[in-house]
Amino acid sequence: MAKTIVPIGPYHPLQEEPEFFSLMVEGERVVDIDVQIGYNHRGIEKISEMKNFDQSTFAVERICGICSTSHPFAYTRAVEDIIQAEVPLRAQYIRTIIAEGERVHSHLLWLGLAGHFLGYNTVFMWAWKLREEILDVMEILSGNRNNYAMFKPGGVRRDIKAEDIPVVLKKLDSIVPTLTMIKKAVMDDPVLQARTKNVGVLTKEKAIDYCALGPTARSSGIAIDVRKDSPYEAYDKVEWDMIVLKNGDVFDKVVLRILETFESIRILRQCLKNLPGGKIDMQITDIPPGEGIGTHEAPRGESFHYVLSDGTNRPARHKIRAPTFMNMPTYKATVVGETISDAAIILAAIDPCYCCTERMAVRDTKGKMLYNGEGLVKLSQEKTEKIREKLGRC
Amino acid sequence: MNLKQKALLKSLWVFHMSTGSCNNCDIEIIDCLTPRHDIERFGMVLVGSIKHADVLLVTGSVTRKCIPRIKRIYEQMPKPGFVVAMGECSLSRGMYINSYNCPLPLDKVIPVDVYVPGCPPRPEAMIAGIVKLIEKIKATSEGKK
Incomplete structure (x- = not known):
């Protein structure tokens, strides 16, 4: 049968970001896929080198609106790695609270979009209504809905007020029943199961071959999570479980993200209840020459930052690797062989974030x-x- | 006010285009559709094709790869159509003003009717921006009459 190319994008209602997929199909079956990105490339690594160490925190915050804590988190850890600084305990807890709040909102956002892609708009509306609650929490804690601007090398920029904590805890309590209802509705729904079970399976071997990260890897049975593997900030001071599922299909990815949301709320509660006193930042006078790496488990996987300092007040080199960069090649393993009607949800299942991923280098054919x-x-x-x-x- | 303009005031259909944004504005736009803000009660719908739309909603600092595509989409938009620039990036390029891949602000590429500042603008600000657009349409159509 002749191959047909089905173009998706670059401006397609499927996703809000510009990206271009060519699906090569034979009849209903997808036989190959090609992804073209680059519409979002803004040269942030270069911009970061034009700014000083404090300003770069805000620059990396705008890599991606959904991971607007993950990138500053990894970046500040990289800078602190250069100066070998130990962040005050209270700042560590506040950082953890902001990062987990972001994970809750990111997973709910994805859950809603996944429902939308499946034509299940009720889940979309439920999840996004619930997400507003967590955005309120973030607004109480940081003053902003999306770009929190809480991080700085050596600590955090804003303290959490004692009188806000009961309000936030109450809000979190109000989220849990609705979330449980959504979990039950999603896990027991026969239509959703039919659409997602055994669809887009990423086997454990393939996940290792493609170096998948984050929820994409964890749903395929690989226990990989920076928060557990090399604990940082408050992640080893609170109790939580890493969720690992076996099948690696879209259904497992949905369930994994819902279960992770519960774990995040668990971490949030413990951190808010045990928030220690003390300073929230430390004085950093100068940054010596050297190089540092910082990692953080973003909602989509491990986010990695490398900073090279030459003793001036600007990073000499700033390298960023976002999780989608590692997860995107798994399309080759998951989409190929499926029907074209399932392609949309499989492409969305890794929770792709192209604005994190865009990068550029010009090379010739050799x-x-x-x-x-x-x-x-x-x-x-x-x-x-x-x-x-x-x-x-x- | 002719029939076309009168119809425009009741239900503006919006096509959203991201030209290298960080996703924040895009998500706040979708947030407008969801229960808390629910912009659909004013007759506004996010549509999948520019050929169905009255409003082109642009977010993001206009990257080099997007410039020809923005122009093409603007040409395809049925007229009378309006352009709303959303977020600091598309207004003035914001922090990307020194970037090698963001050569021009949006209003140097296509004409812009309404600017909504913010990084990202809150959903309330977006609704206010659309209300300003409706007022603008009203004012121009009455002026012509």
């Missing part, structure tokens, strides 16, 4: 690097001029 960072900036400035002339605007 793999030789043609442009480095400076060359790219020069090239871009020239092209900007060309575009400006072409548009006839200044």
Whole structure:
């Protein structure tokens, strides 16, 4: 049978971000997939090198709106790795609270979108209504709904007030019954099960081959979580379980994220109840030459930052690896062989976040690097001029 | 006010286009549709094709790869159509002003009717922005009459 190419994107109602999939199909079956991204590339690594260490925290916050805690978290840990700083205990707890709050809102957001992709808009509305509650919690704690701006190298920027804690705990209590209801509704629903069970299976072997991370790997039976593997901040001071499931299909990915939301609420409760006193930040006078790495388990997997300092007040090199970069190649293992009607939910199942992932290097066909960072900036400035002339605007 | 304009005031259909945004504005837009804000009660729907839309809602700092695509989508939009720029990135490029991949702010690429500032704007701000757009349509149509 002849192959047909079904293009999805770049502006497609399937997802809010621009990305381009070409699905090669034979009849109903997908036989190959190609992903083209790059619509979101904004050059944040380079911008970060133009800013000083404190400002870069806000720059990396805007890599992705959903992981707006994960990137500053990993970045500040990388900077603290250079100076070998130990963050005050209260700051560690506050960081954990913000990171887990973000995980709850991110997983609920994904659950809603997954319901929407399956044509199950009730789940979409429920999950997003519930998500508003957690956004209220974040607004009480940090003053913002999405970009929290809580992190800085050496601590946090804003303290949690004692009078806010009972309000937040009450809000969390009010979330749990609705979440339990959603969990039951999703897990017992025959239609949802029919649509997601044994669909887009990522086997354990394939997950290891493709170096999958986060919920994508954990739903395939790989126990990998930075929070457990090398505990940091308050993650070894509170009780929580790593959720690992076996099948690796879309259903397991849904269930895993719902169960993780409960674990996050558990961590949040413990952290808020045992919040220690003391300072929330430490004085950092200068950052010596050296290099540091920082990791954080973002809602989508491990987020990794590398910072090179040359003794000035700016990072000399800042390298970011977002989890979607590792999870995206698993499409080759999951989508191929499925029907095209299931492609949408399988593509969404890794919780892709392209704005985290966009990166650029120009190489020729033999793999030789043609442009480095400076060359790219020069090239871009020239092209900007060309575009400006072409548009006839200044 | 002719029939077309009168119909426009009742239900604006919105096509959302992300041109290299960080997802925050996009998510706040979808948030407008969900129960707490529920913008659909004003007749506004997020549609899947620009050919069905009255409003082009643009988020994100306009990246190089997106510029030709924005222009093409703007050309395909049935007129009278309106453009709403949402978030600091599409207004002025925000923190990406020095980026090598964000050469122009949105209003240098296509004409923009309403600007909604914020990083990200709250859903209330977005609703207020759309209300301003409706007022603008009213004012221009009455002016013509």
